[in-house]
Amino acid sequence: MNQAMLAGMHEATRLTRAGQLNEATAMIQRTLRGEAAADPVAQPEEHWAKAPIEGSFRVVNDGGAEPSAKTERTERRPVYPFDTRDSLLQGFELPSLRPQRRRHAPTDLIPDGGRFIDGSYGNQAGTRSYKLYIPSSYRGQALPLVLMLHGCTQDPDDFAAGTRMNHLAEAQDCLVLYPAQSPGANLQKCWNWFRNGDQQRDGGEPSLLAGMTREVITRYGLDQRRVYVAGLSSGGAMAAILGATHPDLYAAVGIHSGLAAGAAGDLPSAFAAMRQGGAGFGPADYRVPTIVFHGDSDTTVHPRNGELVIAQATAGATTGGKPRVSKHRGQVPGGHAYTRAVYVDPDGGVFMEHWLIHGAGHAWAGGSDSGSYTDPKGPDATCEMLRFFSQQVLAAAC
Structure with missing residues (x-):
């Protein structure tokens, strides 16, 4: 240059x-x-x-x-x-999603009896390392799997510590897969949600993440109908993309402080989407049950993006009729107030939830301060995502 x-x-x-x-x-x-x-x-x-x-x-x-x-x-x-x-x-700086500096090294990552192991997966799009949490209850049975996508500058240990997902997975008997973005693909370890080449089913990062997911399912004999994906910030945006590209693999998606699938295709549109909201792909391209968390004081990814995720997912999942929506206000003792919108399909099933957290910024709600990018004032996004996931089962295994 x-x-x-x-x-x-x-x-x-x-x-x-x-x-x-x-x-x-x-x-x-x-x-x-x-x-x-x-x-x-x-x-x-x-x-x-x-x-x-x-x-x-x-x-x-x-x-x-x-x-x-x-x-x-x-x-x-x-x-x-x-x-x-x-x-x-090269050298062009795009405003992104930096977490606050971690207060100390991640601790208490592995509950008693559990295992947190290293692995890697590669295909024509490259290679990514990962960490996999295996609960102490695993004896080869077909347990669920949750794919967790970290935000920029984070890594699997940091994300596991901040979300406390390993501890809840131990209690609820599921495996958790944490891919690690390569600095060779993005110097700040952001998932490349804003690149057209990384929004395709059979190429780029979606193919890597889906391939990694399938490999773990096969190796450990997991339940193919109970596989889920969640992410924070750039990881949330990539989770939305996986919901669009692989609805036959992921039974539900959790998006925290992220953007709709296809919200940007290059740097200028990424700028605009983060600050004003990006609508993303058409409704026919997104048909996966989704739970969204977003702070209404988020100045990094505009809260409108949470609304656009819900609009995209609602339109794609309710072609058979208009959903029924109920809203509930709540208050975490000593923490944030929130508004929870629940979307029920014509058959009576909950297929969408939108948690708008009042006064919260760009951080994982209810997380631990042993990881970066967390807000301990709640509500508990990890617990609520796992509750929502437990209600969703893929109609047909991939």
């Missing part, structure tokens, strides 16, 4: 942080056309710019050939408003 392009990308970053999304997009387009960036004029940062954000998205391919001279000439005059090829993204 030459100095002119680097300057243009930095200016686009500044404009985005200031909330000037249209100007940022225009700057990106001018930069990619080879037009010089104007000297930036210092402006005060707005409220959104002060939010904790998850580092910088830096997209890096697992491999690939060097571009030819012909390809390079084509890239200097892109057909589309924004080209997401890696050579154009």
Whole structure:
């Protein structure tokens, strides 16, 4: 990337942080056309710019050939408003979803008798390591499986500590699979929810995560009808994508502070979706029961994104009739108030829940402070997700 392009990308970053999304997009387009960036004029940062954000998205391919001279000439005059090829993204900072610094190293990860083991899985899209929690009750029986997708800068140990999922899995007899994003795929270890290539069933990160899930199901003889996926922030956005790409594998989805499947396809649309909301794929592409948690004071991923996840999932899952919706207000003693919306299908089954947590920011509700990115003031998202998952069974095994 030459100095002119680097300057243009930095200016686009500044404009985005200031909330000037249209100007940022225009700057990106001018930069990619080879037009010089104007000297930036210092402006005060707005409220959104002060939010904790998850580092910088830096997209890096697992491999690939060097571009030819012909390809390079084509890239200097892109057909589309924004080209997401890696050579154009190096060093460009995308506001993301950074957790607060962890107070101390994760502890108490493994309940008595349980096992927390390492593994890895690879296919044509690359390789990812993972950790797998196996409860003490496992003796080869067909137990459920929960896939847990961490947020940016996190890792399986951190996410397990913050959500306390291993402890609840021990009590409720299920296995928990924690994939680890590779810094080679994203320097801040964010799942690449904003890339078109990572929103496809048979390619990119969805194929890796689904393949890893299937391998664990087969190896341990788990119940193929009770497989679930949940995630936080960028992990929540990727969980939504898996619900869209693999409805035959995951019986339900849990999305905490995330975005709808397909909410963005490149960096400018990712900027806009995080700050204003992104509608995502059409309703025919999403038919999986879903539970959503989002803080109404989240200044990193706008709370409207939670509403858009529900709108997407509701439209896709209720083609046979309009759902019945009931709302309930609650209060965690000494913690947050919340509004819980429950969606019931024409057959009387609960297929959607939306928890709007009043006064909460961008953090896992009810989590432990032994992990990053948590809000112990509740409600308990881990417990409620497992309750919701227990009510959902896949109609036919994959």
